[in-house]
Amino acid sequence: MSEEHFVVIGNGPAGNQAAQTLKEKAPEARVTLISKEREGYYKPCLLPEYMAGKISEDQIYLSTVDAYKEKGIKLRSGQEVVDVKPRRREIVLDHKEVLRFDGLILAVGGRPRIPEPLLVFRDLMMTLKTLEDAKTWIEKISRVDRVLIIGGDLTSLAVTKALIALGKEVYFMLDENAFWPLRCNDDMFQDVSDRLSKRGVKTFYNCKLNSMAQRSEHAVEVRVGDDIFEAGLIGAFFGLVPNVGFLARSGLPLDRGLLVNETLNTGFEGIYATGDCAQVFHPEIRDYWVSIGHDNAKALGRTAALNLLGERRPVDVATESLFDVQGIKVNTSWWMEF
Amino acid sequence: MPNPVIYSKEPEDFYYMDVNVPCQSACPALTNIPAYIRALYEENFGRSYEINRMANIFPGVLGRICSRPCEAKCRHGEAELGRPVNICHIKRSAADLRDRVSSSVKRIFSPTGKSVAVIGSGPAGLAAAHDLSTIGFSVTVFEALDHPGGMLRYGIPEFRLPREILATEIDQILGSGITLKTGIKVGTDVPMEDLMTGHDAVLVSTGCYEPNQLNIPGETMPGVYSGLQFMMDICAGQMPDLGKRVLVLGAGFTAFDCVRSALRLGAEEVAVCLRRTEEDLTVTEDEIFETKREGVKIHSLMVSRRIMGNGVVEGVEFMRTRPGELRPDGKSEVTPIEGSEFTLPTDAVIVATGQRPQPFDTPGDKNNHGLLQADSASFRTSLPGLYVTGDYLTGPSTVIEAVAMGRKAAERIARDLTDQPFREKVVRLEDTLITDRQRAWDFLPRQEMPTIEPVEDRFTGMTGEVETGYSPDLAETESKRCYLCYLHYEIDLNRCIYCRYCIDVAPRDCIKLVDRIETNTSGAITGFEETSNWEDVNAIVIDNTRCIRCGECMRVCPVDCISVTRVELTERMNEKGI
Ligand SMILES: Cc1cc2nc3c(=O)[nH]c(=O)nc-3n(C[C@H](O)[C@H](O)[C@H](O)COP(=O)(O)OP(=O)(O)OC[C@H]3O[C@@H](n4cnc5c(N)ncnc54)[C@H](O)[C@@H]3O)c2cc1C
Ligand SMILES: Cc1cc2nc3c(=O)[nH]c(=O)nc-3n(C[C@H](O)[C@H](O)[C@H](O)COP(=O)(O)OP(=O)(O)OC[C@H]3O[C@@H](n4cnc5c(N)ncnc54)[C@H](O)[C@@H]3O)c2cc1C
Ligand code: SF4
Ligand code: SF4
Numbered sequence: 001m002s003e004e005h006f007v008v009i010g011n012g013p014a015g016n017q018a019a020q021t022l023k024e025k026a027p028e029a030r031v032t033l034i035s036k037e038r039e040g041y042y043k044p045c046l047l048p049e050y051m052a053g054k055i056s057e058d059q060i061y062l063s064t065v066d067a068y069k070e071k072g073i074k075l076r077s078g079q080e081v082v083d084v085k086p087r088r089r090e091i092v093l094d095h096k097e098v099l100r101f102d103g104l105i106l107a108v109g110g111r112p113r114i115p116e117p118l119l120v121f122r123d124l125m126m127t128l129k130t131l132e133d134a135k136t137w138i139e140k141i142s143r144v145d146r147v148l149i150i151g152g153d154l155t156s157l158a159v160t161k162a163l164i165a166l167g168k169e170v171y172f173m174l175d176e177n178a179f180w181p182l183r184c185n186d187d188m189f190q191d192v193s194d195r196l197s198k199r200g201v202k203t204f205y206n207c208k209l210n211s212m213a214q215r216s217e218h219a220v221e222v223r224v225g226d227d228i229f230e231a232g233l234i235g236a237f238f239g240l241v242p243n244v245g246f247l248a249r250s251g252l253p254l255d256r257g258l259l260v261n262e263t264l265n266t267g268f269e270g271i272y273a274t275g276d277c278a279q280v281f282h283p284e285i286r287d288y289w290v291s292i293g294h295d296n297a298k299a300l301g302r303t304a305a306l307n308l309l310g311e312r313r314p315v316d317v318a319t320e321s322l323f324d325v326q327g328i329k330v331n332t333s334w335w336m337e338f
Numbered sequence: 339m340p341n342p343v344i345y346s347k348e349p350e351d352f353y354y355m356d357v358n359v360p361c362q363s364a365c366p367a368l369t370n371i372p373a374y375i376r377a378l379y380e381e382n383f384g385r386s387y388e389i390n391r392m393a394n395i396f397p398g399v400l401g402r403i404c405s406r407p408c409e410a411k412c413r414h415g416e417a418e419l420g421r422p423v424n425i426c427h428i429k430r431s432a433a434d435l436r437d438r439v440s441s442s443v444k445r446i447f448s449p450t451g452k453s454v455a456v457i458g459s460g461p462a463g464l465a466a467a468h469d470l471s472t473i474g475f476s477v478t479v480f481e482a483l484d485h486p487g488g489m490l491r492y493g494i495p496e497f498r499l500p501r502e503i504l505a506t507e508i509d510q511i512l513g514s515g516i517t518l519k520t521g522i523k524v525g526t527d528v529p530m531e532d533l534m535t536g537h538d539a540v541l542v543s544t545g546c547y548e549p550n551q552l553n554i555p556g557e558t559m560p561g562v563y564s565g566l567q568f569m570m571d572i573c574a575g576q577m578p579d580l581g582k583r584v585l586v587l588g589a590g591f592t593a594f595d596c597v598r599s600a601l602r603l604g605a606e607e608v609a610v611c612l613r614r615t616e617e618d619l620t621v622t623e624d625e626i627f628e629t630k631r632e633g634v635k636i637h638s639l640m641v642s643r644r645i646m647g648n649g650v651v652e653g654v655e656f657m658r659t660r661p662g663e664l665r666p667d668g669k670s671e672v673t674p675i676e677g678s679e680f681t682l683p684t685d686a687v688i689v690a691t692g693q694r695p696q697p698f699d700t701p702g703d704k705n706n707h708g709l710l711q712a713d714s715a716s717f718r719t720s721l722p723g724l725y726v727t728g729d730y731l732t733g734p735s736t737v738i739e740a741v742a743m744g745r746k747a748a749e750r751i752a753r754d755l756t757d758q759p760f761r762e763k764v765v766r767l768e769d770t771l772i773t774d775r776q777r778a779w780d781f782l783p784r785q786e787m788p789t790i791e792p793v794e795d796r797f798t799g800m801t802g803e804v805e806t807g808y809s810p811d812l813a814e815t816e817s818k819r820c821y822l823c824y825l826h827y828e829i830d831l832n833r834c835i836y837c838r839y840c841i842d843v844a845p846r847d848c849i850k851l852v853d854r855i856e857t858n859t860s861g862a863i864t865g866f867e868e869t870s871n872w873e874d875v876n877a878i879v880i881d882n883t884r885c886i887r888c889g890e891c892m893r894v895c896p897v898d899c900i901s902v903t904r905v906e907l908t909e910r911m912n913e914k915g916i
Contacts, residue, residue: 082417082418083417092417094418096847116630116631117631117633117793119627119631120791210792211792248617249417251664253615253661253670254615254617255617255638259615259661261660267661281658283677283678286658286675286679287658287680288658
């Protein structure tokens, strides 16, 4: 009989933890870790500092290619999964290769959220999720003086810090619908606004973004409330949402994220979802939640792997760490100070 | 000399069309989509409109509100090929950009001397009346309401379908010689028996007007509305006061029209509550997007248990649901999760969970709901001369399905009354040249439909059409994206020298070295047995289900052995018709 083949999609904390656990607990099995990004396993939380030039690229990696080899995990980076066929136990890669699996863990993480009303301006706004995004920021940032940040999620504050360090002028449009992950109230706004102002950031609160138009290669004209100004770059920071669009035709149960029960199973035997892409029903809170955060992702990755190997561990959630964001509960293990 | 044209009725040719022009076979009315897209690209807007009208009667209407089953099947949407062509927006552009001369199709055959009564002037009834009238039947349409159009007029709101567009196309239909009698409810104002004695045939196309109930406590409380009635009231000019917070329960066209109308009536927090997920919605992607942009929240995976309040609505208690096994229709069964009750506060609840046909006084065999029974293939009831079509027959469907069914019922009635076929489907084949399509066009992004901006400007009234239409430039760009799947590329094996240049330039695995070609009993090609062993190669073939009609193979072929045929599924008047 040929050895069992476990496939993990996603080279973030959840995917890494899952692959490692699988190899530890089932050393005979073949474990393949696939990631669409060419870059290895890195810490996204360091991307703003990397942007600011405070640390080098080498310092953000958490693992090397050799480390996977040592652990016996086959890493396929720069390969995108375009479809999953749960009944046939196959995944399809963008170069048309079809891979069979005996067990599958989807740990495809999140993608930047842009609220529908702003999607019309999508081409004029930049986001920050991957190392490649950070490199694009670095390339563009040197040519502009002023940056407008829209939103208000945790990353936006770190990016603002980085921009100030680079000597850029920062405008900040705080949106009450931004992923905070708390809903922004007047007191909070005042607090954040004061801190931002102290560092020389001009803030707008609850103003309507009327229009954005590219005026020249390095200038976008922005109308906010009654103000008109130009910004060299615009960053949109509204948190992350599960990145499951490519699974639309797969037949896997999708809502905001990949729907799983409290053992992270998708309803298909041997197929689990974990980390930021999973949407978990939890009886205690009578609701579904999605997770955000590095530590959560690691813990969830381990649980998914153990359950794929036959355990039935429920994931737990501390009710106090749940926030309601746009009608969906978010379980976050991530908080920081500006 | 023009190329010879062949008309075929061979099953293998119909099979070919079915698998190779996926958009057309997905259209219930079998609209010749590549032909009208090509006509639009050639700036032949009138012709583009007419190709549509021949199949679906209402191009201007459907170009706005069609459910677009074609786009889900468009080859351009296959995994690695990008997004489907905006087929529907192109249809609308043909209607928008043509010279606005309203023209009716004139009678094609001499009068048959027979008369048909059609009950209900929705899309099914009007399509049937139109087809019957143009082939020489005397047709009278009876309509209960004041204006014709059915749900087009009394369900779909004006901000999606301007009434002058609808009126123009209804006038065109009636102009083919149909008599319309409005304000007559058959079964109440006039007995069915009278219609049956006065006409050679009667067609029932009275749609679905009985709203489904939730059957949960609190449903009759003030502040709870039926979605269908709510939309019908708005379409008739009434403006109910809903309060600030509105929850709409349902997932179909009606639910989405209700939430968007509620916003226009001044509600501030509006949400639609789904038993399943957004993935399972049947409304179009564009509509979901615009609805969200307008500020509506979409809550998924919940089912209502009771409506709460003290005399007036104060909230709804729900349970969470969980998707279960996938059903054959691709949707999954959902089950409530025990112990997951929670409440959402609201000022009004709109129940939009579907509707069903309404019984009326009529002879003929009925089912246990009191509805006329009919055979879904022949439209016949237990009584000779009495037929049923449209949503009354099938339950709630879509406008394009209702049109297609109305037309099929008309052909059935015409054949039953005269023993003659009138219209028939044929496959038209014509050798043609390679088109001017460029490979670069395959990479054009899908052109988005412009809408009223900023979004707040949409809420100044109930009527402003949200989608403002493609400019001629946008329409042209979008039309360039269509691969024109009605073109059939073929290698002449007698001339092929097996140089395989074509395989080298092919954009995907469209050209195959095969050992054996699989066919079905009608002789249609159903598959290929490929081989990588040169010894076993018996043919080099183009797999037209994979071909994106880019023409690269033809351009490189050193011996000119690749030919193109335009293959179209179209409609022909039977010469034997009276
Ligand atoms: C800029 C930034 C700063 C952050 N700062 C912090 C912080 O300070 N503290 C904290 O706790 N959290 C932070 N986070 C959040 C944290 O990084 C995430 O919650 C965590 O990485 C989620 O882990 P994951 O493994 O579920 O998914 P991800 O880390 O998102 O990994 C997803 C993986 O899936 C791969 N993938 C996706 N789609 C496909 C596909 N179709 N085919 C193949 N591969 C695919 C991706 O390439 C990637 O390797 C930050 C996030 C960002 C973007
Ligand atoms: C709010 C709403 C929005 C919709 N949006 C879309 C959409 O965007 N796209 C889409 O494809 N479909 C949509 N639909 C569905 C679509 O409108 C219907 O499937 C279609 O209209 C059915 O056509 P029909 O001719 O069978 O029935 P109807 O359109 O319902 O027409 C039936 C006609 O019969 C008349 N009638 C009924 N009883 C009698 C009687 N006893 N005597 C005389 N006349 C009678 C009625 O007054 C009516 O005019 C929508 C439906 C609703 C309710
Ligand atoms: S590319 Fe054109 S012809 Fe082909 S399926 Fe799409 S719309 Fe139809
Ligand atoms: S035209 Fe020729 S090369 Fe182009 S997709 Fe079709 S078979 Fe392939």
